Amino acid sequence: MTHYDLIIIGTGSANSILDDRFSDWRVAVVEKGVFGGTCLNVGCIPTKMFVHTADVARTTDTSARFGVDAELRAVHWADVRDRIFGRIDPIAASGRDYRHTHPDNAHVTVYEGEARFVGERTLRVRPSDGTDDEVITADRFVLGAGGRPTVPDVPGLSTVGYHTSDTVMRIDKVPERVTILGGGFIAAEFAHVFASFGADVTVVVRSGAMLRAQDADVSSRFTELAAQRWDLRLHRALRSVYRTESGAALELDGPDGSETVDTDLVLVATGRQPNSDLLDVAATGVDTTAGGYVAVDEFQRTSVPGMYALGDLSSPYELKHVANHEARVVQHNLLNPHQPEPADHRVIPHAVFTSPQIATVGVTEQQAREQGLTYVVANQDYAGIAYGWAMEDTTGFAKLLADPDTGLLLGAHIIGPQAPTLIQPLVQAMSFGLDASSMARGQYWIHPAMPELIENALLNLPLNR
Numbered sequence: 001m002t003h004y005d006l007i008i009i010g011t012g013s014a015n016s017i018l019d020d021r022f023s024d025w026r027v028a029v030v031e032k033g034v035f036g037g038t039c040l041n042v043g044c045i046p047t048k049m050f051v052h053t054a055d056v057a058r059t060t061d062t063s064a065r066f067g068v069d070a071e072l073r074a075v076h077w078a079d080v081r082d083r084i085f086g087r088i089d090p091i092a093a094s095g096r097d098y099r100h101t102h103p104d105n106a107h108v109t110v111y112e113g114e115a116r117f118v119g120e121r122t123l124r125v126r127p128s129d130g131t132d133d134e135v136i137t138a139d140r141f142v143l144g145a146g147g148r149p150t151v152p153d154v155p156g157l158s159t160v161g162y163h164t165s166d167t168v169m170r171i172d173k174v175p176e177r178v179t180i181l182g183g184g185f186i187a188a189e190f191a192h193v194f195a196s197f198g199a200d201v202t203v204v205v206r207s208g209a210m211l212r213a214q215d216a217d218v219s220s221r222f223t224e225l226a227a228q229r230w231d232l233r234l235h236r237a238l239r240s241v242y243r244t245e246s247g248a249a250l251e252l253d254g255p256d257g258s259e260t261v262d263t264d265l266v267l268v269a270t271g272r273q274p275n276s277d278l279l280d281v282a283a284t285g286v287d288t289t290a291g292g293y294v295a296v297d298e299f300q301r302t303s304v305p306g307m308y309a310l311g312d313l314s315s316p317y318e319l320k321h322v323a324n325h326e327a328r329v330v331q332h333n334l335l336n337p338h339q340p341e342p343a344d345h346r347v348i349p350h351a352v353f354t355s356p357q358i359a360t361v362g363v364t365e366q367q368a369r370e371q372g373l374t375y376v377v378a379n380q381d382y383a384g385i386a387y388g389w390a391m392e393d394t395t396g397f398a399k400l401l402a403d404p405d406t407g408l409l410l411g412a413h414i415i416g417p418q419a420p421t422l423i424q425p426l427v428q429a430m431s432f433g434l435d436a437s438s439m440a441r442g443q444y445w446i447h448p449a450m451p452e453l454i455e456n457a458l459l460n461l462p463l464n465r
């Protein structure tokens with residue numbers, strides 16, 4: 001049984017912790033899948049490369065409004081897929097190679113296989129190549145094992161077959177009919193991709209809206225636009241799935257009784273769950289929350305001294321920038337256990353890369369009400385700024401919430417072109433305590449650029465000063 005100073009489980013964000021300050025530590029890295037984790041291989045990066053390609057394909061849908069007569073002749077899915085993974089796969093391979101062979105990693109042993117705790121600070125690794133299990137121990141651990149898609153237990157679903165975001169980007173051709181189960185991030189992004197590439201997309205949602213966690217105005221605008229583009233089935237429960245001659249059929253229960261959707265591909269996008277169960281963290285005494293996340297304190301410490309957790313395994317945010325931030329915190333705290341620094345979870349933005357794009361930071365209006373905050377609201381349509389005229393945008397807007405007395409921003413919600421880029425100065429203002437009036441009038445805003453959307457929204461806030 002080999003003993004280490006540190007064992008790192010998972011090569012997503014946790015893989016970025018090691019640097020030359022750890023060169024005299026004896027370290028093991030355990031990875032059961034592809035090096036680089038979810039974001040690089042099956043998450044943020046390939047999805048955004050597909051989304052950008054979808055945006056390019058879709059320009060012809062709106063070109064007529066500019067007097068431009070354009071036509072989409074074909075999308076060569078296999079070429080798109082191979083371009084994307086032709087860039088990503090070598091990055092994963094070189095990350096693996098670096099850990100295995102580079103002199104920087106002379107003190108690091110890589111275990112390629114599935115880790116599972118079998119006792120206090122004791123890990124059994126089942127090697128992917130089928131060789132014998134190994135049991136290893138360590139003084140310190142970083143638990144960065146991420147999460148996996150949640151698949152609802154629906155009769156017929158497993159036997160008929162389905163995709164998740166883990167597999168759907170590697171398919172061989174765009175199916176004629178794609179049905180997506182769920183109305184969240186992944187549904188919104190892949191519906192845009194497959195519809196832009198020519199598939200007939202059906203989205204099956206339990207509730208009455210897509211992206212329900214967003215501000216209600218954003219969610220309802222997005223739902224309205226989604227219903228114009230896709231066959232959006234709201235208030236539907238999936239009862240069963242069965243195979244048909246041409247593909248699969250989904251039996252749904254909805255407001256008008258039962259109905260059937262025929263499809264070629266089912267994409268399950270009903271959320272993700274942390275891998276704490278498969279890792280059996282309980283066997284080493286690590287506590288979990290009701291949602292199955294590894295419980296951590298503000299310093300990313302678990303309930304067992306010397307064991308840290310980060311990213312999707314412990315964070316319900318399930319965002320790469322949060323996992324990366326937490327990895328930096330864990331790195332500091334491993335090196336400075338007596339002067340630990342806390343993670344900063346005050347102002348966490350996110351974006352949904354669909355069409356139109358969506359970006360959010362801070363509280364939604366419904367959260368502001370629930371929390372009893374005193375707030376004022378301002379809206380600004382893209383249609384009301386010069387660049388919005390240039391883009392002929394008629395549906396996008398920015399919505400801000402602020403404290404009327406201090407002018408400090410409480411939340412910002414944008415739906416429309418470049419929303420994830422436009423929101424960044426608002427994230428900065430919230431992070432550094434810049435009030436809305438100073439932000440609006442204490443700097444120049446390039447005219448007639450899109451950030452005038454933000455300038456105008458700030459000026460529209462009915463502040464008490």
Ligand SMILES: Cc1cc2nc3c(=O)[nH]c(=O)nc-3n(C[C@H](O)[C@H](O)[C@H](O)COP(=O)(O)OP(=O)(O)OC[C@H]3O[C@@H](n4cnc5c(N)ncnc54)[C@H](O)[C@@H]3O)c2cc1C
Pocket residue numbers: 009010011012013014030031032033034035036037038039040042043044045047048113114115116144145146147165186275278279310311312313318319320321322323353
């Ligand atoms: C389709 C999709 C799109 C996304 N898009 C975005 C986006 O645009 N922006 C954004 O911020 N976030 C996005 N995310 C979320 C983001 O990918 C995750 O928050 C992030 O990758 C989490 O990083 P992590 O290091 O915690 O986990 P991961 O990157 O999942 O790494 C965990 C690693 O641990 C390994 N592992 C798991 N269990 C074991 C075990 N028992 N033994 C050994 N190894 C194990 C896994 O194989 C994996 O490599 C997206 C997610 C998905 C699914």
Ligand SMILES: NC(=O)c1ccc[n+]([C@@H]2O[C@H](COP(=O)([O-])OP(=O)(O)OC[C@H]3O[C@@H](n4cnc5c(N)ncnc54)[C@H](O)[C@@H]3O)[C@@H](O)[C@H]2O)c1
Pocket residue numbers: 152181182183184185186187189205206207211269270271272317318319350351352353
């Ligand atoms: N742009 C980004 O940052 C990005 C993109 C993709 C994914 N992600 C991350 O990945 C996570 C997972 O994405 P997701 O879209 O799967 O989750 P999600 O939580 O965004 O959406 C899940 C959807 O599935 C529905 N649902 C849940 N259980 C269901 C069931 N049994 N039957 C029918 N519907 C059900 C929910 O109501 C919701 O509409 C997200 O939480 C997000 O943090 C981020």
